[in-house]
Amino acid sequence: MKNTVKAVIGVWLMFALWMPTAYAVQVRDLDKTSVSVNSRSQAELNAALKQGFQQIILKNSGSLEALKDPLISSRANAPRSLVRQFGYQDLNGQLMVNMSFDITQIEALLRQAQQPVWGAQRPLTLIWLLDEDEQGLQSIVADSSTSQASQELLSRSDTAGLPILLPLMDLDDSIAIGANDIKGQFADAVANASQRYQTDFFAMASVQSFAGGITYQLSLYPKQVSASGFVQSVLQIQQEASDKQQAIAQMMDAITAFYVSRYAVAGEASAGQVLLSFANVSQLASMVELEKYLQSLALTKGLTMNSMENGQITYRVDLFGSTQELQQQLSLDGRLQQQDAPSNLQPSFELPNQQQGEQTMEAAPLEHLYYRWRG
Structure with a gap:
């Protein structure tokens, strides 16, 4: 396991040394973990799955306190429904259980428990x-x-x-x-x-x-x-x-x-919407890469393309957190350069939810952020 970690760190170092601009690491395998066992007995497997679940919770929340949450601790005693697959491996004479979890369910559980979700x-x-x-x-x-x-x-x-x-x-x-x-x-x-x-x-x-x-x-x-x-x-x-x-x-x-x-972002309720515009997105490959990145953010609840014109693409993003938290997250990626809003900008509006019989309310303008994509 330690040799594997060393190799991964070496890859991070290699990329860090040649990158023209620093940006955060896209951490992989947040759904996977391995636990050592003494045998293939059911008792050993159950204990390994529980330990693996706890490791995945820690890896996706970054919070030791999340393990103490009543909802999460109760699921730790019966994690099988969250396990996508598992298998045994002999690693240098040590029997290991390799397992992967349903990351969508893990994140939903963390949000339900009002615990932080730390994106990749x-x-x-x-x-x-x-x-x-x-x-x-x-x-x-x-x-x-x-x-x-x-x-x-x-x-x-x-x-x-x-x-x-x-x-x-x-x-x-x-x-x-x-x-x-x-x-x-x-x-x-x-x-x-x-x-x-x-x-x-x-x-x-x-x-x-x-x-x-x-x-x-x-x-x-x-x-x-x-x-x-x-x-x-x-x-x-x-x-x-x-x-x-x-x-x-x-x-x-x-x-x-x-x-x-x-x-990281805690809670499951949407905190609102924001418009994100990205310049320099003229190729399909760039658009696919950008959308994949935006969807990977822990703050992103939903993503809808709003417009695309002259190499600039605009998305309407439903957020789990605040716009400020989104800006902090976007600031980590060196492929993004924040830009000033155009001087001739026409504001977009968000219509509030209304129940029948309620007085009509004015629409609230959506915050609009502008970036240049250098992917």
């Missing part, structure tokens, strides 16, 4: 982790590392569906960044060194042992600089843990929780 489009995070070995020597964990810290990071990344990169720590990185930069939280220096990786966020983290356990600190930064010209953290924590495994798990959970609060 997720931020890519570069993690600069200052680790400490048994002799107390500190070093930055590289992409090629096989240390406990590296393996724990990749394992937690796979469990949460949280795409991460580790720095190459080649000559360029080694000249630009040292242990003291991470330890001292010199964000501007690390921000400059992070630019080559084209990620959405970067994190500086360190773990250090003491007599009672492990102390750790974490700071998360967006790729954008502030109006003052400096990078500003969006998340900072400094805590203690019983061991390194727990410390890394808590840091990864904190990063996931931040992204869920910003990019």
Whole structure:
């Protein structure tokens, strides 16, 4: 499993290094998971399906609290109706149950329980982790590392569906960044060194042992600089843990929780409609790619083409969340460039639902957002 995770991270790194513009990773296999078992007995299978269901809930919500929800916990005891298929595999001598779930039903269950739904489009995070070995020597964990810290990071990344990169720590990185930069939280220096990786966020983290356990600190930064010209953290924590495994798990959970609060959507009621116009969509292949992307967003409840003219296509989108949340989600994708509205714009209107006998109400104008598609 860890070798598989390492390979996936390597693919993310390869794409991140050549992409002209950073954009979030489209996380695959959010419906699939594997659980180790001791035998093919029914009891072992039932336990594996329950554990697999819980892993899928965590991967699609990003929330540990979702597992405690009464509706979801009750389904965990009888998940068979949500399982699309399962099968056994011998993986290096360990018997595994590979399973896939009905992702539509999983998302519907999360919405019904008022839990977050985290779409497949997720931020890519570069993690600069200052680790400490048994002799107390500190070093930055590289992409090629096989240390406990590296393996724990990749394992937690796979469990949460949280795409991460580790720095190459080649000559360029080694000249630009040292242990003291991470330890001292010199964000501007690390921000400059992070630019080559084209990620959405970067994190500086360190773990250090003491007599009672492990102390750790974490700071998360967006790729954008502030109006003052400096990078500003969006998340900072400094805590203690019983061991390194727990410390890394808590840091990864904190990063996931931040992204869920910003990019996931909770609830099943529609929050309204918005018009989205995209320029530079003149080919059928571009339109298909764009529609596939829009439909993959957790915020999208429904999608209807409104018009298409002179290479510009407009969709009416029914939302689970707010327009602001949609803009945050769209800002993750480097194929989209937001544009100003045309000066000669004629507003579109949304007619409110009316019951018989109610007084006629004026139609409310729909918010209209404009983007250029660079897919």
